[in-house]
Amino acid sequence: MQPRPSTNGDVAGEEIKSAIRERALGLGFDSIGFAPAELDPKVGQRLDAFLSQGCHGDMGWMPEKAARRRDPSALWPEARSVIVLGMNYGPDGDPLAVLKKTDRGAISVYAQPRDYHDIVKGRLKQLGGWLQSRYGGELKVFVDTAPVMEKPLAAAAGVGWQGKHTNLVSREFGSWLFLGEIFTTLEIPPDHPHEDACGGCRRCLDICPTDAFPAPYRLDARRCISYLTIEHKGHIAPEFRVPMGNRIFGCDDCLAVCPWNKFAKTTAQNALEPRAALTAPRLSELAGLDDSGFRKLFSGSPIKRLGRDRFVRNVLIALGNSGNTKAGAAAAALLADPSPLVRAMAVWALARLLDSAAFTGLRGRHLPGEDDPAVRQEWTNA
Ligand code: B12
Ligand code: SF4
Ligand code: SF4
Incomplete structure (x- = not known):
C-alpha cells in the first residue's frame, strides 16, 4: 500500500512530494511546486481593481467568472491542494531579432510551435492519472482556459514570482515557463511561496512599446500588443x-529583456520546437491568405483561433509599418x-506606403462604393 498524503509536512508528505516531482520531471515538466487550494485575499482584490478599471478590455470572460477566478475554493470546494507545473519553452536565440526584419512578421515565441495547451494538458492528464492510481483522491487539470489565477498560484507554490510585467519569472528558466495545474482533494504539504526578486530593475516596464504598465506589477491589457x-x-x-x-501575434518584449533570462535554457521538448514557417514569415505572403489557406497554415497552432480576418488585420498593420513600397500591391489587393x-x-497601410497621388487615385475609386463607416473613416482620415 502506498503512503497517504499528510497535512503537516512530515516525512511521508515529503516523500510523496518527491515521488510526484520525479514523475512530473519524467513526463517532461521542468518545474513543480505545491500550494494550498486557496489564494491570498489581496490577489482577489487586485483582480477586482483590474476588472473595475476595465483593464480586461473586451475579454468578457474575465469578469463573468471572477468569483471562481479569485478563489480556488469557489471553483471547486472539495479541492485541498494545487500542484503547479511549469514547462520550459525557452527560445533558441534572441526572440527580438525578428523585429528588425520589417518585411517579416513577428510571431511570439509561445505561438511558433504546436498549441501548448494540447501539449501541457496531455502531460497533466498523464501525471494526474498516475497520481490518482497511486494515492487516490479526485482531481481536475487546468491550463490557461479555466477561471484560475495561474500566476499567483505558481508564486504561492514557489515556482517563481510575479515580476513587474506581471508574468511569472523563474530563477531557473527566466520568463519562459508555461503554467498548468492539478487541483486535487488530497492534502499535500505546501511549499514556501517564492519571494520577489525584481529589486530595483524596471527593464520590462521601460521596453514596452505601448506603455501598457500604469505601474509596476499592473498591466492595462487594453494597451498590450498581446x-x-x-x-x-x-x-x-x-x-x-x-x-x-511587425508584431502580428503576441509580443515578447517585456519577457525577453528580463535579466533572469541569463539562466534560461532552450526548451528540451521536441513538441515545443518552432515551426520553420512561423519563425519569420513573409508579410506579403501572409496578406494573401484566404480562409482555407489560413486554416491550413495554422492547423494545430494557437493562431488558428484568431481567425483569418483578425490575423490579416494584424498583418496589414505590419505591412504599413514595413516602409516597403513594394508591399503596396499586397495591401491594395485587399481593398x-x-x-x-x-x-x-x-487603407491605413496604403496611406503609409504610397505617395499621395497614388493614394488619392485609389480613394477616388474605392471610397464612393464603401458602405462601412469605420472603413470610410480610414479613407477620410488618411
Ligand atoms: C488574461 C490573460 C492575458 C491577458 C492579460 C494579461 C495579464 N497580465 O493579466 C493578455 C491577453 C494581455 C495576456 C498576454 C500575455 N500572456 Co496571458 N494570460 C491571461 C490569463 C488567461 C489570465 C491572467 C489573469 O488572471 N490576469 C488578471 C490579472 C489581474 O492578474 P495577474 O496578471 O496575476 O495580476 C496580478 C498583478 O497585477 C498583481 N499586482 C497588482 N498590483 C500589485 C502590486 C504589488 C506590489 C504586487 C507584488 C503585485 C501586484 O496582482 C494581480 C493578481 O495576482 C492567464 C492564464 C490564467 N488562467 O491565469 C494567461 C497567462 C498569464 N498568459 C501567459 C502568457 C505566456 C502571455 C504572454 C507572454 C503571451 C505573448 N507572448 O504574447 C503575454 C504577456 C503579457 C503580459 N505582460 O502580461 C502565461 C504566462 C506564463 C508565465 N510564466 O507567467 C499564462 C499563465 C498562461 C499559461 N498557462 O501559461 N494574457
Ligand atoms: S507583451 Fe509587449 S505590449 Fe504587452 S506589456 Fe509586454 S512589452 Fe508591453
Ligand atoms: S525585467 Fe526586471 S523588473 Fe521586469 S520581471 Fe525581470 S527582473 Fe523584474
Missing part, C-alpha cells in the same frame, strides 16, 4: 498601430475584401 493582436476583436486604435511594428476589419487596415 491583447490587441490576439484578443481584441475590433479595429485596433490608431495610437497603437505604429508601436506594433475590396469582404471583411471591414481587413479593408480598413488595407
Whole structure:
C-alpha cells in the first residue's frame, strides 16, 4: 500500500512530494511546486481593481467568472491542494531579432510551435492519472482556459514570482515557463511561496512599446500588443498601430529583456520546437491568405483561433509599418475584401506606403462604393 498524503509536512508528505516531482520531471515538466487550494485575499482584490478599471478590455470572460477566478475554493470546494507545473519553452536565440526584419512578421515565441495547451494538458492528464492510481483522491487539470489565477498560484507554490510585467519569472528558466495545474482533494504539504526578486530593475516596464504598465506589477491589457493582436476583436486604435511594428501575434518584449533570462535554457521538448514557417514569415505572403489557406497554415497552432480576418488585420498593420513600397500591391489587393476589419487596415497601410497621388487615385475609386463607416473613416482620415 502506498503512503497517504499528510497535512503537516512530515516525512511521508515529503516523500510523496518527491515521488510526484520525479514523475512530473519524467513526463517532461521542468518545474513543480505545491500550494494550498486557496489564494491570498489581496490577489482577489487586485483582480477586482483590474476588472473595475476595465483593464480586461473586451475579454468578457474575465469578469463573468471572477468569483471562481479569485478563489480556488469557489471553483471547486472539495479541492485541498494545487500542484503547479511549469514547462520550459525557452527560445533558441534572441526572440527580438525578428523585429528588425520589417518585411517579416513577428510571431511570439509561445505561438511558433504546436498549441501548448494540447501539449501541457496531455502531460497533466498523464501525471494526474498516475497520481490518482497511486494515492487516490479526485482531481481536475487546468491550463490557461479555466477561471484560475495561474500566476499567483505558481508564486504561492514557489515556482517563481510575479515580476513587474506581471508574468511569472523563474530563477531557473527566466520568463519562459508555461503554467498548468492539478487541483486535487488530497492534502499535500505546501511549499514556501517564492519571494520577489525584481529589486530595483524596471527593464520590462521601460521596453514596452505601448506603455501598457500604469505601474509596476499592473498591466492595462487594453494597451498590450498581446491583447490587441490576439484578443481584441475590433479595429485596433490608431495610437497603437505604429508601436506594433511587425508584431502580428503576441509580443515578447517585456519577457525577453528580463535579466533572469541569463539562466534560461532552450526548451528540451521536441513538441515545443518552432515551426520553420512561423519563425519569420513573409508579410506579403501572409496578406494573401484566404480562409482555407489560413486554416491550413495554422492547423494545430494557437493562431488558428484568431481567425483569418483578425490575423490579416494584424498583418496589414505590419505591412504599413514595413516602409516597403513594394508591399503596396499586397495591401491594395485587399481593398475590396469582404471583411471591414481587413479593408480598413488595407487603407491605413496604403496611406503609409504610397505617395499621395497614388493614394488619392485609389480613394477616388474605392471610397464612393464603401458602405462601412469605420472603413470610410480610414479613407477620410488618411
Ligand atoms: C488574461 C490573460 C492575458 C491577458 C492579460 C494579461 C495579464 N497580465 O493579466 C493578455 C491577453 C494581455 C495576456 C498576454 C500575455 N500572456 Co496571458 N494570460 C491571461 C490569463 C488567461 C489570465 C491572467 C489573469 O488572471 N490576469 C488578471 C490579472 C489581474 O492578474 P495577474 O496578471 O496575476 O495580476 C496580478 C498583478 O497585477 C498583481 N499586482 C497588482 N498590483 C500589485 C502590486 C504589488 C506590489 C504586487 C507584488 C503585485 C501586484 O496582482 C494581480 C493578481 O495576482 C492567464 C492564464 C490564467 N488562467 O491565469 C494567461 C497567462 C498569464 N498568459 C501567459 C502568457 C505566456 C502571455 C504572454 C507572454 C503571451 C505573448 N507572448 O504574447 C503575454 C504577456 C503579457 C503580459 N505582460 O502580461 C502565461 C504566462 C506564463 C508565465 N510564466 O507567467 C499564462 C499563465 C498562461 C499559461 N498557462 O501559461 N494574457
Ligand atoms: S507583451 Fe509587449 S505590449 Fe504587452 S506589456 Fe509586454 S512589452 Fe508591453
Ligand atoms: S525585467 Fe526586471 S523588473 Fe521586469 S520581471 Fe525581470 S527582473 Fe523584474
